[in-house]
Amino acid sequence: MSEVYLSLGSNLGDREENLKRAVFELEHWEGIILKKLSPIYETKPVGYLNQDMFLNIAVEVETNIGPYDLLKVVNEIEKKLKRQRLIRWGPRTIDIDILLYDDIELNDEVLTIPHPRMWERAFVLIPLSDINPFIKKGDVYIKDLIAELPDKEGVKLYKENWYNGV
Ligand SMILES: Nc1ncnc2c1ncn2[C@@H]1O[C@H](COP(=O)(O)OP(=O)(O)OP(=O)(O)O)[C@@H](O)[C@H]1O
Numbered sequence: 001m002s003e004v005y006l007s008l009g010s011n012l013g014d015r016e017e018n019l020k021r022a023v024f025e026l027e028h029w030e031g032i033i034l035k036k037l038s039p040i041y042e043t044k045p046v047g048y049l050n051q052d053m054f055l056n057i058a059v060e061v062e063t064n065i066g067p068y069d070l071l072k073v074v075n076e077i078e079k080k081l082k083r084q085r086l087i088r089w090g091p092r093t094i095d096i097d098i099l100l101y102d103d104i105e106l107n108d109e110v111l112t113i114p115h116p117r118m119w120e121r122a123f124v125l126i127p128l129s130d131i132n133p134f135i136k137k138g139d140v141y142i143k144d145l146i147a148e149l150p151d152k153e154g155v156k157l158y159k160e161n162w163y164n165g166v
Pocket residue numbers: 071085088089090095096097098099109110111112113114115116117
């Protein structure tokens with residue numbers, strides 16, 4: 001079994017409900033075991049700024065699904081939740097990114113792992129450090145990376161213990 005970390009975000013429609021539905025799909029997907037869920041954070045949009053606040057979480061799963069097939073799974077879940085993508089980095093009902101997959105490093109036109117922009121995104125690293133504070137980039141703990149990030153001020157705790165199925 002492989003240890004995988006995912007980042008989920010929503011800023012369209014009922015954001016908390018979207019996160020719940022996505023986690024429910026992951027939890028019930030054959031070959032995926034849900035291990036840890038972070039609290040929900042409310043976060044200022046990064047990249048494309050003229051959009052509503054996001055809710056973001058990090059999730060740890062165990063799986064025997066390989067990285068490329070797992071990308072298909074998360075894309076299928078996004079589709080099921082009727083994600084509409086009109087603007088790059090723009091509003092979305094749900095976005096699921098694969099952050100880390102064991103110690104695998106991949107970089108091709110389909111998939112990049114670790115996720116190339118994760119290390120500079122407080123909305124990714126803050127929930128991630130809640131579920132595993134021992135993750136490092138090279139020899140630097142993510143807590144120390146977070147301390148240097150300007151957008152950390154835009155990340156506020158929104159809700160703990162929020163998932164109990166849907
Ligand atoms: N680690 C990864 N996790 C998820 N998608 C990835 C990853 N690496 C590459 N991709 C590719 O990125 C494509 C675009 O993804 P997506 O539309 O979610 O980007 P985005 O969420 O708008 O921006 P960002 O990638 O900066 O979060 C996906 O179709 C997928 O093939």
